[in-house]
Amino acid sequence: MSRATGYPFQDVKLPVEERVRDLVSRFTIEEKISLMVQYQPAVERLGVKPYKHGTEAAHGVAWLGEATAFPQPIGLACTWNRELLRQVGSAIGDEARVFYQRNPAVNGLTLWAPTVDMERDPRWGRTEEAYGEDPRLAGDLASALIQGVQGDHPVYKKAVATLKHFVGNNNEVDRGSCSVTIDPRNMREYYHKPFEAAFTEGGALSMMTSYNAVNGVPTILHEDVQNVVKGEWGMDGFIVSDAGDLLGIVNDHRYCESYKEAVAYAIKAGIDSITDDREKSCQAIEEALREGLLEEADLDRTLINTFRVRFRLGEFDPDELNPYANMPESKVCAQEHAQLSLEAAREAVVLLKNNSLLPLDKAKAGKVAVIGPLADAVYRDWYSGTLPYKVTPLEGVAEKLGNGNVTYRSGLDRVQLKRTADGRFIGLNEQGKLSAAAEKAETFVHTDWGWGSHTLWSETAERFVTSEGDEELSAASKEAFGWYVKEIVRFEECGDNRDFELRSWNGEAVHASADGTLKIAKEAGRPAADRYALCVVENGLEEAVAAAREAETAIVFVGNNPLINGKEEIDREDLVLPAKQEELIRAVLAVNPNTVVVVIGSYPFAINWAEEHAPAIVYSSHAGQELGRALADVLFGDYNPAGRLPMTWYRSVDQLADIMDYDIRKGKRTYQYFDGEPLYPFGHGLSYSSFDYVKLVIEGYENLNSRQWTARVTVRNTGDRAGDEVVQLYATVAGSRAERPLKKLVAFERVSLKPGEKRELTLWVRTSDLQLWDVTRDRFVLEAGTYTFAAGGSSADLRLTAALAVDGEVIPARKLDRLVQADRYDDYESVMLTECKEGGTAVAAVGGEGSIVFKNVAYDKAPASLELRANGGKLGGSAALYFGDPGTVEPACVVNVGPGEEQQWANYAGELNRAEPTSQVVLALSGSVQVSAFRLV
Numbered sequence: 040m041s042r043a044t045g046y047p048f049q050d051v052k053l054p055v056e057e058r059v060r061d062l063v064s065r066f067t068i069e070e071k072i073s074l075m076v077q078y079q080p081a082v083e084r085l086g087v088k089p090y091k092h093g094t095e096a097a098h099g100v101a102w103l104g105e106a107t108a109f110p111q112p113i114g115l116a117c118t119w120n121r122e123l124l125r126q127v128g129s130a131i132g133d134e135a136r137v138f139y140q141r142n143p144a145v146n147g148l149t150l151w152a153p154t155v156d157m158e159r160d161p162r163w164g165r166t167e168e169a170y171g172e173d174p175r176l177a178g179d180l181a182s183a184l185i186q187g188v189q190g191d192h193p194v195y196k197k198a199v200a201t202l203k204h205f206v207g208n209n210n211e212v213d214r215g216s217c218s219v220t221i222d223p224r225n226m227r228e229y230y231h232k233p234f235e236a237a238f239t240e241g242g243a244l245s246m247m248t249s250y251n252a253v254n255g256v257p258t259i260l261h262e263d264v265q266n267v268v269k270g271e272w273g274m275d276g277f278i279v280s281d282a283g284d285l286l287g288i289v290n291d292h293r294y295c296e297s298y299k300e301a302v303a304y305a306i307k308a309g310i311d312s313i314t315d316d317r318e319k320s321c322q323a324i325e326e327a328l329r330e331g332l333l334e335e336a337d338l339d340r341t342l343i344n345t346f347r348v349r350f351r352l353g354e355f356d357p358d359e360l361n362p363y364a365n366m367p368e369s370k371v372c373a374q375e376h377a378q379l380s381l382e383a384a385r386e387a388v389v390l391l392k393n394n395s396l397l398p399l400d401k402a403k404a405g406k407v408a409v410i411g412p413l414a415d416a417v418y419r420d421w422y423s424g425t426l427p428y429k430v431t432p433l434e435g436v437a438e439k440l441g442n443g444n445v446t447y448r449s450g451l452d453r454v455q456l457k458r459t460a461d462g463r464f465i466g467l468n469e470q471g472k473l474s475a476a477a478e479k480a481e482t483f484v485h486t487d488w489g490w491g492s493h494t495l496w497s498e499t500a501e502r503f504v505t506s507e508g509d510e511e512l513s514a515a516s517k518e519a520f521g522w523y524v525k526e527i528v529r530f531e532e533c534g535d536n537r538d539f540e541l542r543s544w545n546g547e548a549v550h551a552s553a554d555g556t557l558k559i560a561k562e563a564g565r566p567a568a569d570r571y572a573l574c575v576v577e578n579g580l581e582e583a584v585a586a587a588r589e590a591e592t593a594i595v596f597v598g599n600n601p602l603i604n605g606k607e608e609i610d611r612e613d614l615v616l617p618a619k620q621e622e623l624i625r626a627v628l629a630v631n632p633n634t635v636v637v638v639i640g641s642y643p644f645a646i647n648w649a650e651e652h653a654p655a656i657v658y659s660s661h662a663g664q665e666l667g668r669a670l671a672d673v674l675f676g677d678y679n680p681a682g683r684l685p686m687t688w689y690r691s692v693d694q695l696a697d698i699m700d701y702d703i704r705k706g707k708r709t710y711q712y713f714d715g716e717p718l719y720p721f722g723h724g725l726s727y728s729s730f731d732y733v734k735l736v737i738e739g740y741e742n743l744n745s746r747q748w749t750a751r752v753t754v755r756n757t758g759d760r761a762g763d764e765v766v767q768l769y770a771t772v773a774g775s776r777a778e779r780p781l782k783k784l785v786a787f788e789r790v791s792l793k794p795g796e797k798r799e800l801t802l803w804v805r806t807s808d809l810q811l812w813d814v815t816r817d818r819f820v821l822e823a824g825t826y827t828f829a830a831g832g833s834s835a836d837l838r839l840t841a842a843l844a845v846d847g848e849v850i851p852a853r854k855l856d857r858l859v860q861a862d863r864y865d866d867y868e869s870v871m872l873t874e875c876k877e878g879g880t881a882v883a884a885v886g887g888e889g890s891i892v893f894k895n896v897a898y899d900k901a902p903a904s905l906e907l908r909a910n911g912g913k914l915g916g917s918a919a920l921y922f923g924d925p926g927t928v929e930p931a932c933v934v935n936v937g938p939g940e941e942q943q944w945a946n947y948a949g950e951l952n953r954a955e956p957t958s959q960v961v962l963a964l965s966g967s968v969q970v971s972a973f974r975l976v
Contacts, residue, residue, distance in 0.1 A: 046085070051360060055194075055350050062087075062355075063342045071338045072324045075306075077279070077314045079345070081144075089144040090349060092245075092279055092312050093201070096131050096150040096188075097168055097422040098663065103138045103146055106424035107131075107376040107664070111601075111641060112154060114387040114660025116170040116685035117724075119765045120789045121183040127383055128187025130376045132197040135188075136366035139198075148196075148352050149245055149279075150188060154203040155181045155233040156249075158686055159708040160698050162611040164211040167420055167601060167641035167660065168203075171685025172709040172721065174229060175784045175808060178236025185241035190363060195353045196244065197363040201279060202237050204249035205268065206230050206258055210698050211610045215284075215291040218252035219701045220872040222862055224777070226253075227812040227819070229703055231263075235272055244276030244348050248310070250284055250291075254862075255874035257292045259284050264309035277311035277344040285315040298323035303332035311341040372427045377664070384662035384669030386763075389682035390725040394654040396633060398676025398727055401439055405591035409433050409447045410583045410627060412486055412620065413596040413639045418661050419520070420601035420641065426664045432596050432637065435667030439675050446590060450583040450623045452575050453498070454485045458551065459538050459570040468556065471500050473512040475569075476555025481514075482576055488603045489617030492527045494519055504528060506543040512557040524602045533570055540568035580626055588630040594674065595627050598639035601661055605642065614645035614692055624649055637670060643688040643719075650718060658682075679727045681763035681789065683833065688719035704778055705867075710834045711780035722767050722784070722833035728758030732838035733797065735830045737804075739843065746821070748804040748843070752830045756792035765789045768802050769834060770809060772826045776850045776895060777811060777865060782834060785809065804828075813850055814863040821847035852897035855960060855975045858908075859893070866892035870964065875971035876942045881910065882971075884964040890925065893960045901956055902975035904932070907947045909970045911936040916966020918947075918973075922957040929954070936968045944971065951975075 047053060048062035065085055066074065073080050081089045095101035098109040109115065109127050118124070131150070138146040154168040155177055170177035181202070190197035207219050207230050221230060237243045246268060248259045258264075259280050268274050288294050288301040295301040302313070302323040313320045327333040353361030370376070390397070399407075409415075409432065417429035430438075437445045456465040458475050466477025473481075483504070484496040495504040497514035503526040505516040512528075519526035527544040541549040541557070548560040548568030560566055587593040597620040605611040615621070616638075625648065628634045635655045638644055639662075649656055657680070659670055672678035687710050689695060694715050696706035707713050710721035733753040739746065750768050766789075769782040786802035809826060810819040825844050831837035853859075861882040862872055869889035875881040882891055905920045915938040919930040931954035934947050956975075964970060 049355065051356050055347065058355070059343050059347045059350055062346060063339055066342070068328070068335060071335070071342060072321050074342055074345070075313055075324055075338065076317050076320055077312060078317065088354065090354070091145055091147040092149045092345070093151050093314065094135060094138070094147050094149070095422050096135060096152040097154065099131060099424040100134045100138055101422050101424040104425055105372055105427040106134050107372055107380055108419070108424055108426045109380050109383050110387045110662035111167040111420060111660040112169055113167050113171065113641060113685065114662050115383060116176065116180055117389050117660065117682040118383065118386040118789070119176065119683050119787055120386055121179055123383060123386060124180050124183035125187040126379055128184035129190070129197075130187075130379055132188040132190060133366055133370040134376070135198045136363055137368055137371045140366060148198045149201055149348065150198050151201045151203060151247065152188075153181045153184050153200065155237055156204055156208045157230050157233065158209060159701070159703050160209055160695060161614060161643045161686055161689065162692070162695070162698055163209045164605045164609045164611065165607055166605070168422065170233070172687060173685065173784050174232030174236070176685055176787065178233040178240070181233060181237045182241030185237060185243045189242060189244065192362055194351070195361045195363060196351045199244045199276065199348055199352065200241075201245035201247050202234060202243050203247045204281060205234055205246055206249060206261070206263065207253045207701055208249035208251055209701070210251075211608050214608070215250045215287050217699070218255050218873070219699060221253050221701050222864070222872065223814055223817070224812045225702055225704065231267065234268070238268070238272045238274050243274070244351070245279060246274065247279050247281055248284065250281055250287065252292055254872040254880045257288050257294055259288060259310060260294070260304050260308045262308070269309055276348050277341070278309050279312040280305065280310050280314050282314045285310075285313050285320060299326040299330065299332060303327040306333060306337050306341060311344040380663055381665040381669060384659070384665045385672055385678045387660060387662060387682050388669060388673045388680045389658040389684055389723075390673070390680040391656040391658050391719055391723070392650060392653065393725055396635060396655040397657075397674065399592060399674055401675050404440060404444070406589065407436060407440060407445050408586040408590035408593040408631070409436050409445055409596070410587060410593055411450055411596035411623060413598045414447060414449065417664070417666050418601055420661060421522070421607055423663070429664050430667035432667040432670050435669070435671030436594065436674070438668065439671050446586045448583040448586045449484070449579060451579040452485045453482050453577040453579070455480045455482055455574045455576055456541070457572045457574050459572055465557070465571075467497065467499055467514055471502070471514050473504065473514065473557040474555040475551040475557070485573070487617060487619045488600060489619070490604050490612055491529050492603050493530055494526050495528060506559055509543065509547070509559055509561060511559060512543075512549060519600060520602055527603060530573070531568070538570045538572055541571050542568055580623060583623060584626050584630055587627040587634070590631065591633060593627050593631045593634040594637060595624055595634060596637045596639060597624065599641055601641050610698060611642070614643065614689060616644055616646060621648065624653070628652055635674065639666070643684075643686050645688070645690055645718060647690055647718060676727065679760055679762035681724065681726055681765060683722050683724035683765045684719055685721070687713060687717050687721045690716065690718045711783055714781065720833055720835035722765070723835065724765070724833070726758070726762045726764070728756055728760055728762035728794070730764045730792070730832065731755045731757045732830055735828065735839035735841045737828050737841045737843045739845070746806045750786060750802040750804060750828060750830065751799055752802060752839070753797060753799045754790065754792065755797040756794055759794050761791065761793045763789055763791050764832065766800055766802070767831060767833065768804070769829050769837065770804070770826055771829075772809070772822065772824050774824050775811060775822055779811065782829070783808065784834070785828075809845070814865070815850065815853045820850060821845065823847040823849050852895050853893060854899070855893065855896055856899065856902065858972050858974050860972050861891060861962070861970045864891040865894040873969060875944065875969070877944050877971065879971055881969040882964065883912070883967065883969040887916075888965055890961050890963040894958065896956075896958050896960050898956050902951060904948055904950050904976055905934060906974050906976060907934055907936070907970055908944055908972045909936050909947050909968055910942065910944050911939040912967030912969060913938055914967040915939070916964065916968035918968055918970055919963040919965075920951070921961040921963065922954050923959055923961070925961050925963055930963070
């Protein structure tokens with residue numbers, strides 16, 4: 040490659056901004072277009088090398104070969120340990136550097152991690168990827184990981200963290216086409232907060248938009264990207280679209296009619312790098328420029344953002360200036376990283392329940408039965424790297440006790456499949472294909488994952504049955520893994536008998552062809568599915584019960600496979616364990632009261648029966664290569680557990696609102712607003728030690744930039760062994776203008792204490808954690824009032840309280856004689872938010888009837904009329920104004936709005952009757968009317 044010299048952008052003495060602008064100014068328009076996509080090509084005449092944005096690194100470098108695997112992010116969140124997250128991030132950054140050095144054109148240093156979406160619903164298929172349901176916890180942990188990934192050099196970055204996915208991305212079904220309703224308070228106080236912390240405290244230099252729309256606007260086009268992320272928060276890196284999302288504006292959301300229009304809107308909205316079909320994207324940019332939808336200056340702005348980051352990675356400077364250049368090859372899967380993985384896996388273990396059964400005594404344990412479908416497995420999720428090695432729970436326990444003291448039973452049936460039509464058993468032919476004409480019946484290990492998902496492991500081939508290629512079933516897969524998990528088979532029951540139809544992963548019928556092989560009928564008119572009977576060769580439940588009965592202690596390992604029933608594009612149907620796993624727990628406990636239940640999972644579970652009956656329950660996420668060793672260390676007391684839950688564990692899905700309801704206040708979501716009885720509360724986790732909270736003192740002061748408070752908490756280890764306590768501080772405020780959280784986490788610290796040791800911790804409380812988003816003035820407000828702070832070991836175990844009078848603002852009464860945006864309501868019933876392309880957001884009724892409520896209203900004079908900015912939609916309708924409760928008073932005014940074209944906005948007005956104005960005003964909507972703003976004059 041030829042390399043030009045002497046340009047200002049090559050002068051390391053010049054400021055980075057001047058160098059970036061000089062380089063971008065030298066690109067031709069054709070080069071600028073080509074550089075707008077994820078895989079940026081080389082510009083040889085300027086010495087610019089090819090570069091790829093986007094290396095997956097959620098909990099270790101993924102998809103590039105063997106790399107250190109850390110616990111899933113939901114597991115890392117269980118540590119509540121900022122410093123640990125910083126170290127994990129640093130290790131990921133080190134390994135990413137090595138992969139980049141191996142192939143800089145493909146292995147980029149802009150890492151697509153961490154995921155900081157708020158997890159207000161545990162059914163979300165990607166729950167494993169984020170840091171829980173609380174914005175302070177998620178923001179702090181994400182910030183720490185980012186700082187580790189990016190390094191602490193004042194000029195150069197080790198790697199760059201790309202935050203995922205802005206914003207309101209907490210459902211998978213229809214994510215590419217759905218729109219969620221998020222009002223200003225929910226958005227500002229909840230969904231924005233972890234992203235804000237990741238930028239303003241963590242210093243992230245990149246962010247990815249989400250697939251979904253918010254209030255009718257695809258987030259790739261949302262005004263908050265430009266106005267809030269780049270404006271208010273001062274992010275000076277770049278924004279990247281998610282894979283396929285640019286074309287999705289046309290294909291999925293149907294928001295734009297053409298790609299040229301979509302690309303123009305996206306770039307102007309703040310997207311700097313397009314992750315989509317290169318040819319179509321570049322062609323769309325070219326057309327948009329030619330037709331005046333874009334200007335060259337728009338491309339310049341975006342390329343300055345992407346290349347500013349590349350400069351800060353040191354790409355254009357001599358290696359001797361960059362402390363992160365020439366990273367040693369030995370950093371990939373380094374021993375110190377393996378030790379860190381073990382430490383993280385230990386710290387992430389949560390002791391959910393313990394009636395003195397744990398820790399187990401190695402010297403007195405006797406025979407231990409290790410049981411369950413997850414006992415001898417280490418699963419990886421979609422964003423896991425290739426594990427350099429793995430220690431299963433069985434191996435971890437055996438390492439502690441020696442194999443002679445351990446018996447293992449999976450609890451899974453060994454089965455054979457018999458075709459009902461002719462009684463032939465399914466076997467394997469010479470090519471490893473399943474066949475009804477094979478000479479010998481094949482035996483499979485059958486796992487029932489619930490909700491119609493099964494896997495079959497061929498004992499002869501030592502492979503999973505798979506429909507890879509979607510043509511026929513074969514025993515050819517080493518693991519159940521892939522974007523489409525084709526190792527899933529489905530048994531569709533036929534009537535009242537035990538026969539079933541065999542179907543592929545996506546429900547296609549399976550039938551035996553003329554040569555006996557099991558073909559997949561993908562097209563209409565193909566033969567129907569054959570019927571089969573499941574013949575049990577060995578009953579796994581009976582074997583497990585026998586092993587448990589003969590052992591002094593039983594340990595049952597249950598949970599999920601991260602690629603089955605809940606993953607990207609698939610939300611969970613329920614919170615419970617698969618029925619077969621519940622049955623296994625009950626059966627083992629029935630014969631051995633000394634049973635420990637270990638849940639290994641990507642999300643919370645409703646394990647109500649186990650909580651009531653099992654003497655001890657332990658939880659771990661899928662924790663990577665050291666899973667088994669970490670669990671064994673906790674079970675046998677070589678490590679004192681201190682993990683804490685970053686999410687509420689509910690008793691039932693009945694305690695949850697609809698998964699598409701994003702209002703955490705109205706839907707009573709998360710510990711902040713949930714007023715029911717959880718199975719395990721947010722922040723819950725036990726220890727083998729006990730801790731006493733001695734003293735809590737709250738003090739406030741002002742620094743040069745803002746007001747802050749300190750909470751001095753004194754904690755003592757009253758147990759007989761060293762252990763960690765996670766000190767949690769929550770705040771509540773009474774008498775607010777608006778509904779506030781029942782409690783809200785404002786600070787936390789994980790601290791190690793020796794037996795009898797007492798320590799005073801200083802926790803910082805930020806003003807931002809106490810503020811309310813004032814919908815009447817569109818800004819954060821610290822309200823005057825008495826704030827109560829409570830410290831303890833979980834959100835439900837608060838030992839000490841202290842009250843503090845805060846000299847803040849009193850939010851003035853709302854005035855409606857000026858134009859009020861309709862979405863600035865205080866309460867509502869049955870409405871959704873949608874886009875008003877004139878600017879802002881409109882309110883529409885759901886199901887034809889809905890209302891919005893405005894409280895604490897004051898009047899300078901009695902109003903005489905109602906004025907609306909409205910759109911009638913396809914059917915038209917009305918807007919009725921009530922002074923007070925619509926159930927007890929007549930409307931003061933009804934304004935009829937006729938049908939209209941989409942986004943056809945107009946002014947409407949009606950005179951008020953003699954009704955007396957009150958402090959509460961209700962606007963009731965009917966039909967398909969949308970209202971963007973109104974006023975009383």
